[in-house]
Amino acid sequence: MANHKRSKKAGMPPGSLIHVGKKKKHTPKITIFDYNEESFTEKVAKKVEECFPFKERATVTWINIDGVHDSEIIEKLGKHFRFHPLLLEDIMNTEQRPKIDDFGDYLFVVAKMLQYNEQKDQIVEEQISLILGSNFVISFQEQEGDIFDPIRERIRQKKGRVRTMWSDYLVYALMDVIIDNYFIVLEKLGEKIEDVEEELLVNPSQQTLQDTHALKRKMISLRRAIWPLRDVISGMQRTGSVLIKKPTAIYLKDVYDHTVQVIDTIETYRDIISSMLDIYLSGISNKLNEVMKVLTIIGTIFIPLTFITGIHGMNFKFMPELEWKYGYFATLGVMLVIGLLMLLYFKRKRWI
Amino acid sequence: MANHKRSKKAGMPPGSLIHVGKKKKHTPKITIFDYNEESFTEKVAKKVEECFPFKERATVTWINIDGVHDSEIIEKLGKHFRFHPLLLEDIMNTEQRPKIDDFGDYLFVVAKMLQYNEQKDQIVEEQISLILGSNFVISFQEQEGDIFDPIRERIRQKKGRVRTMWSDYLVYALMDVIIDNYFIVLEKLGEKIEDVEEELLVNPSQQTLQDTHALKRKMISLRRAIWPLRDVISGMQRTGSVLIKKPTAIYLKDVYDHTVQVIDTIETYRDIISSMLDIYLSGISNKLNEVMKVLTIIGTIFIPLTFITGIHGMNFKFMPELEWKYGYFATLGVMLVIGLLMLLYFKRKRWI
Amino acid sequence: MANHKRSKKAGMPPGSLIHVGKKKKHTPKITIFDYNEESFTEKVAKKVEECFPFKERATVTWINIDGVHDSEIIEKLGKHFRFHPLLLEDIMNTEQRPKIDDFGDYLFVVAKMLQYNEQKDQIVEEQISLILGSNFVISFQEQEGDIFDPIRERIRQKKGRVRTMWSDYLVYALMDVIIDNYFIVLEKLGEKIEDVEEELLVNPSQQTLQDTHALKRKMISLRRAIWPLRDVISGMQRTGSVLIKKPTAIYLKDVYDHTVQVIDTIETYRDIISSMLDIYLSGISNKLNEVMKVLTIIGTIFIPLTFITGIHGMNFKFMPELEWKYGYFATLGVMLVIGLLMLLYFKRKRWI
Amino acid sequence: MANHKRSKKAGMPPGSLIHVGKKKKHTPKITIFDYNEESFTEKVAKKVEECFPFKERATVTWINIDGVHDSEIIEKLGKHFRFHPLLLEDIMNTEQRPKIDDFGDYLFVVAKMLQYNEQKDQIVEEQISLILGSNFVISFQEQEGDIFDPIRERIRQKKGRVRTMWSDYLVYALMDVIIDNYFIVLEKLGEKIEDVEEELLVNPSQQTLQDTHALKRKMISLRRAIWPLRDVISGMQRTGSVLIKKPTAIYLKDVYDHTVQVIDTIETYRDIISSMLDIYLSGISNKLNEVMKVLTIIGTIFIPLTFITGIHGMNFKFMPELEWKYGYFATLGVMLVIGLLMLLYFKRKRWI
């Protein structure tokens, strides 16, 4: 099942609704939460049209759509809510970079949700698009997921501040959950790094090198997904849009601090991994040195001795020492002395 | 066929119309599109003078010229449209860096069009110059190409927004197509990188190193062509020129985001390629280690044993053990034991 | 005893009071200093409620709490002093990055206290949170410590300026002590670096490499703890808050200079450490060279000579030279000459 | 002939006229061009005093002085034109960094002229100082040169815009020629790089390494001479001085673009050179691998076989196989089989 590639969009007019990303087939699930401090409604919409009435209500409405590959749904929604075509195009293009666009009446935020799949040892990346209007939030996920469940629970049970505040706070809460998930991914990677580092010092092998390399690539992709988020959030803080109310500002600062901390950790990990590669290389060189020392010691001791036996193994008629009674033992003795001297030499050079 | 070099312009007065770049001979093709929401004309001009009447028309006119090596055409056009001599000079110098110049009445944009030639495994670079006036756009390509065909089709068939908007939107659309092409080039390079990486882990050779190096050089040249474009587009956004109308701003933001994403991908690829080189080097060191281990194991086992045979091959008259009945087998036994001990030692050291 | 991890907070509403960091069990100790130029009271509070009356007093009150793992204390305090829930959450999360938050009525500062534990050869990091109100400072440490004792002493004995100035000066004094401690840590590390460098030049071993690597990791973590502090302090300078009075500004500039100096030193150490790794690698290569030279010299001299003995050890019937009277001595002579020529060759090549 | 060093100026009062740079002896040549759109005078001045009358003329005067080692000339000129002593000092110090100083009545610009001396394979650097007054330009070169000849020709023949514009345009034209010369140098270096790269892939030697190193050093010095120029030119653009007239601005932008392009090329070359060094190192490692493989193959095959011959060369009385009729051929057969097995093993390991 081939993925939809970004390149197939080349030449298309802007605003073309083409899904870019992993091919998906499931029918997108649409859930609606509508609430204010007093009331609360939750429903699963079978058709996208069921969302439309909420546009006019004074209460906060959160529409969550699990799936961005169905251009029909996106288009209908976009038409009713009068979203800019470029925004709709961006929702369907899951290779978007995290960003924020201010369209006046609504803000559009793209972020990446990350999860660490331990079985496949992979970081799974999913694009989350959020549209913040004055009385609604629409969120798009690539597939059904449960990371927003804690917020749903909070809304249902009136826990925390979410029911007493506006739509901007809901967007903050969603971003907060996304970023909290980064910490989980980073902690898992941190453990992996420690494992590999341990192995590197104890028993480095070609596999360890490849593990290190895999970690490095993970860091590169993490970085790519998270770095731009910093600008996104500081963009939300400074946007000056009336959609972001005063009391939410301090929460955005908090989520900004978390993002910076995540980035900090990524940079630290990168530093550690790159110095792990240095250690690996020195380790190999050290090993080579050791191997060569063994060969050199053996060779340096026995090659001259073998030469001596060679001398006495020659078949010349006239070789006086061969006739001596203790010639043999004398030769053995000489060889022993030479061998010991060699060993002494190596000891001095601290090779053994 | 030597190229025209930049250096030959040294000392010439500014505004000298000298073609710099690959030597070309074909007659430049001039096509004219003239349109507004209601009407549409398309024609191929035989002489550059045919373009002149369009200067005064209220409709949007798009003049596309395939070839910048003919100074006569450029000069005539420049004279009639009253372009600055430096602008004309820049059009003919195809080693220009992407840039934007605001001349008041018109904007001048230089960008690079990239295509990946799979047969030659090369990235082909072509300079695109765009002049945006209030009611016209003039585009210059180095040679005939078809990347702008989708836009031509959209104009002809009134698809998308292009017919309903102004000349600035046309410039945006051209830029958008150029940048969409970058994604195609990058995807091809991404596949190449994966191939080389695969090879690097499975069966690295001198060729793999050269492939990696070639990829790196491609990245360097890509970077050089695309990085400045970011400033060009943000320059268009902030220029404050009346030529860029409000509704186009959001489209420029979109094309800016794409450029940033392209740059992001390039940087990621650079990171990956540079860590591929590290892997290659460690791979070589590892191999050397293995080679040396084989030699050392063989040498360390057999050199001492050969010494023992040497001892017994000496021709001393008096060597008591030679007379013993089972001296030979005893010696063989001793040698076997020594050999086995050595093997045990290597096993312990995890060399075998 | 597992640590509390940051990840367990994922999905919790903001302001949830969850301790993140090393598990602790001790009962937090609360000490109160209340002073102005004339009067001074010091007491140890058994219950957090004892702090409350000081909130209204005109004198400067310094409440120090040794332990941030008890959410009850933090919550009560927060309620009475009306601190923002996010601030309370940050106090309990000891994996915070150094930062400053301006809440209008009070400033919130997070910094890292560092100590070098020589026995374990570790840098111990502790989070210090400071809340600056108009007439109070509340400081939180992770565990009981004595680094603030000099300030306590100064308050008790009316030494220095602290008793004559406001709460902002107290915060400065606390920060100053924290940063002074960085110098101690850096000096210890500087000594370590010199030790390892010495060893590197005299007798490098695998252990030296690991020591270097450990130093590098220490630098990475130091950097992470201290870099953000620069922005924190310049943030205090530029905050424009009425809580920071004019006369304290020059002191903040001073503490800022110290931070920059600490960062400078860290960067210098990083440079030195990274060039130590280069030296280590060259050292290994040099050693390998030397080892190989020994083997090559021995091999190159004796392998040809052994070949000569081999020739004369062959058992052909007809080998005229074997019959010659001085054949043996002539052969020995030839071998001697060959050996000497080889030595000469090596001398010329400056290998010996 | 020792050079004049910068250090000898230590302790001298500012404005001391001391020549710093390569020792020179020739008498500086002074040429004067005086022109406006209608008239034109050219003369070679024998004494510096001949320049003085031109100070008051309304026409543009260009005084070019080939040689800055004669403090007398500089001093007289400075006195008459009332230049600041620091400016005069800077003219004579040829180790100046490119810079721009705005003295109100006149601008002072320092740039480096570069030429590639192919015989010596060196980049020759010469300092050009320009003083721009409202109706005059004074240029200083270190020695007689002809790079400004094209401009002289243009003035004489009234080609281009130079005769119709002011002194600021003349300064621009001089800068333009200087920067055009950078392209020539870069193209030569580009060719050199390609040569060395070719050699690196085909037949790398110690010499290739030194060539690469030499290229790198050239890049370092180029960079040093050209980088600051960017700030100089953007400084000219933004200076706000009345000396830079509006119509010249677009020309300065053009020359700025060229400088950026030069810098871009330098950075690209640096990247290429540094990856050439990587290739060189991998090449060496590869070669070592190959060398060691040959030794290992030979050694691994013949050392065990020689051991077998050693066994049968022992002189034990009782060695049954020696008596067998086909013992010899059997042994030869066994050795052949062992040898072939070894070869097979190496083939499998892809060593041969």
Added chain:
Amino acid sequence: MANHKRSKKAGMPPGSLIHVGKKKKHTPKITIFDYNEESFTEKVAKKVEECFPFKERATVTWINIDGVHDSEIIEKLGKHFRFHPLLLEDIMNTEQRPKIDDFGDYLFVVAKMLQYNEQKDQIVEEQISLILGSNFVISFQEQEGDIFDPIRERIRQKKGRVRTMWSDYLVYALMDVIIDNYFIVLEKLGEKIEDVEEELLVNPSQQTLQDTHALKRKMISLRRAIWPLRDVISGMQRTGSVLIKKPTAIYLKDVYDHTVQVIDTIETYRDIISSMLDIYLSGISNKLNEVMKVLTIIGTIFIPLTFITGIHGMNFKFMPELEWKYGYFATLGVMLVIGLLMLLYFKRKRWI
């Protein structure tokens, strides 16, 4: 004689006068210059109190104190001139980073004076503190030195502008001398670099590596001392303080340019040194290659030949070739051919 360490100040109240740096014992020497355009007084003060009357005089007074380890002098001076305690503390702490503090009535500047001690091959660093008041300059050196002598001479002999200008010009003149000294140090280091580079190409040894490393460390410490000075001087330019008069601005710009040039040179040297390390490493690898080639050539030629002699040295009863008349010579011939073929093979591979 242990140095005074920065760490002992931890916990002390700000403004504590503790000497940090190399222990000193000499009595600080105090010299006073008092001058204006007409008059001039010079005296050596025995007690610090002799300086006090000059505070009120309208003439410019320059007090130079050689030694900052005597807290009594500093304190008395500070009290009379009403300097801020932090300033006094900074004077005595000789591990200060170059900086500028604006205290309103006076400016405080810290810089590093550098000298190259050729005997010890060390860069000696000394801290210079300058206090600029409206009618006085107080300079502090760590020990008696003569670098300011040229300025003293200029004051005495009314050379240059110093006598006609204000205290700010004197500070400029002192800074200028300090920075001029950097050029001397850099020139010496430049020579050293050339020496080491020469050696690196001709006859690299372990010592060369250590020399390179020593140069690198020198660069690191130079950088640390000089980099911040740039900000100091641009701080002086932009301070807006009335103490810095208009005519001095152009001189500060000049001294700023010099600092930038020094920094530029340092960066260039760093680049050169780091590419020297690359060359060293490649050199070692090259050498190893050569060594291994010799061994491989010898081994590859003689090991098979020795095997052949081994075959004919076996004692089998039935070995037909041994009986042949010319068997011996035939064997010698075969061995010669094999040897020559091997040589040919190596020649082809360009190993010899």
